[in-house]
Amino acid sequence: MDRNIFLTADRFPLVRDIGRNRTEGLYTHPDRLLEYDVFLFVVEGSMQVIEEGIEYVVGENEHLFLKKGLHHWGKPETLLGTAWYWIHFTSPIDERIEYKHLSVVPELENYFSSHYQYVLQLPKFGAAALNHSTEDALKSMIESYRKKRTHRMTEISVQAYQLFLNLHQKAESREHANNKADAHVSRILEYLNSHAEEDFNSKQLSEHMSLNYSYISATFAKQTGQTVIEAHTRLRINKALHLMRTTSLNVSEISDQLGFQNPFYFTRVFKKILGEPPSSYMNHLYR
Incomplete structure (x- = not known):
């Protein structure tokens, strides 16, 4: 049974309502089965x-996500004076779309509609709470909720998305910090980015990491869903896009600066990734 709740990159959760409660006596959480998800954040008790x-x-300063369609209830064990915020929201998942999981490889500096079709797992329970910044965000949302103005529910839903995204990123950073494979991937990406202006060299990477390249390659692919060479190529194209936007260099000059064999090879790689040649892409830019 999957108890996790996910965000998607192509749409935000829709908030139904939001509020703050404080117990005046011994409290029992309602026994219910809901058609929407719940976020709880306790500030006292x-x-x-x-x-x-x-x-x-x-x-205190912990959160919990409760998933729609799962039965939840409580016992009379919540003490007097406990205070908490809650958000009821509908899941953003579109069942017609086959979402993928986000890899740790940096995004291309270019728009693709399919790129946004990935999911982010929200941290189920309190370890990744953002403490006072979470309460500040919830206070702001309630203030917006009480103002009877146009687009207020959309505004609140966008704020909820940002809060949930922050929780995900906080949990992700803690998880990666404690994961040896993720630490290796981070070092590999740092190396690739610093060597994006030259051809990929597996021997140099292996020496930099003090690891066998077969291990490096297998670990990176498992953690990111991409090969090391694919990631290096994407980072090189990112550099090319940056140069196109910030300089007056032509295609041949950009190819030379990034260490490609020749402009024709650069054009072939660029077109394979972005679907159009660099000269065509540059025509779309304000320069």
Whole structure:
């Protein structure tokens, strides 16, 4: 049973309502089965919630996501004076789209509609709470919610997206910091980026990492879904896009600066990734 909730990059969650509560006595979380997701953030005390038989005790400055369609309830164990914020929202997932998981490889500096069709897993329970910045964001959302103005619900939904994205990024950074393979990927990307103006050299990368290249290649592909060479090529094209936007260099000069064998090879690589030759792409730019 999947208890996780996901964001997508191509749409934001739609907030139904939002509020803040404080218990005046011993409190029991409602027994219910909802058609929407729930976000809880406790600012004082602690709240006890059970979701499909798994118990959570959400402490101060901790959060919990409850997934739609899963039965959740509580016991009379939430103490007097417990205060929390809640958001009810509908999932942004479009079942007609086959979403992929986001890799750690930097994005190209160019628009592709398919690029936004990926999901981000939200941290289920409190370890990645952002403490006071979370409460500040929730206060701002409630203030917007109380103002009867045009587009307020859209504004709140965008704010909710930003809050949830921050929670995801915080959890992701902690997870990567404790993951040896992710640490290797970060070092590989740093190396590739610093050598994006030259042809890829597996021997030099292996020496830099003090690791066998077969291990480097397999680890990188497993963690990112791309080969090392693909990532290096994308970073080179990123450099090319930056030069196109910020300089008056022509295609041949950009090819030379990035260390390609010749402009024809550069054009072939560029077109393979972006779907059009560099000369055509440059015609779209304001220069």
